[in-house]
Amino acid sequence: MGCDGGTIPRRDELVRVKKKPEAKDKDAELAFKWKCCAITQETLQEPIVMCHLGKLYSKMCLIEALLDRSALPETCRHIKSLKDVKNLNLTKNPEYKNERKKEGSLDSRASPYICPVLGLEMSGKFRFVALWSCGCVFSERALKEVSTKTCHKCTKPFEENDVVILNGNEEDLELMKTRMEIRRHKNKKNKEKKIKEEIGATSTNGEAEGPSNGETSYKAGKRPTSDAGSSCAQEAKKLKSNALKLDNSDMLKSMIVT
Template identity: 35%
Template sequence: MYLAKKPDKADPNEARLSRFTCCALSGAPLAAPAVVDRLGNLFNKEALVEALIHKRLPKALSHIRGLKDMIPIHLHPKPNAADQEVRFQCPVTGFEFNGKSQFLALRGCGHVLSVKALKEVKSSSCLVCHKEFDEADKMPINGTEEEVEVLRQRMEEERGKLKEKKDKKLANGLSGSKHAVAAVADAEKLENGKKGEAAPAKRFKAADHAPAHANKKVYASIFTSSNKSDFRETYSCRSLPLGRN
């Protein structure tokens, strides 16, 4: 009578059904527009965008960093499914989107098809819109642990390639900017050098500074010997050349 009561176990069928009919974040019924992340989880786009804006994503969904990690999907509605719990199905086989059958989302076009449909109709194009796709474009929805691990590795590889591409582009941009900066610096140095060069000294001319009413030639002769002559001046007086007295 004193034994602790065992917690009720969740019904695996209910858990599986909830994963395919409800948003993995809000728990609300899945409705358009719907998206799937890179690991195959289903979301209502509005709920996921709001959580990203307000930074309220749980740790389990930390791999979702932005809109690029959301892949829009197109779910095919069931006829007269308004009052039914399962409201979507495969557009080819008619299998219900309830988790009992495996489904794939094509990353290129976003259409959701059952695995059985893609196996029976072997084609490299979507069976709904006929858009070409590769094997890597097939994304399991709510896949097994092994499938999720493969998707996680693919996601990390894609992010690594994208980061490497960005780093390379940034390095090329910096290299170009360094050359541009160096060219501008050289031009500035050249300009500053020209500005810093001493201007040629202007030769002093006494005639340019003569008084207003003075004879410029006479005024200049006070400071320099402006008139050339064949007479040689004496040591004692320049005004009495030899031969004049």
């Protein structure tokens, strides 16, 4: 403790002070979300995909996790198949260099992707959005400043529910969940409509062609024959003809020998 004339004790040596919790580096946390896969926590590798909630994944890592469901974290259980993710059409940053420093860490001074409209870096400092209809990515500022219903990059039309906020906050996640349900309900309706159209087309084609051979024979008092039965009958005829040919060839050989 000291007090022997040689040392002077400090206050933290005499009084136990409650340590403050370590403050998180928000900038580093944001950069981590934008550069690392949400499943493996490793650096994102192309092709990069997003889910309905706006989280980013390396596609190969996601496929491996879907094959082994135990490797899929609870926060990603809303992904049932590859239909629940969208390939991203990203714009590369020409100033980004994927080089390592002397210490061995990656150079994080520039982001690998930027907004194609305003040139803002996709590093977490600016809010970015993606369109579910085409997969193009650009900044939220560009979406607000250039108000249009066509994509700024590929000019494909989109709806408000197609806009997905990437790595959003808790309020954004609630909005993304609502839009996810709307998109799924819309896809279900489109599938049902397509099936009904296909059924209607086949029924109209059948009526236009008129009654089949089975129906005409039934009306004439004959028993209708199915396709499977007719094919079996044809196969039987072929077998009989082959057998007769073999018998005739054997008889000819016996006559020649005698």
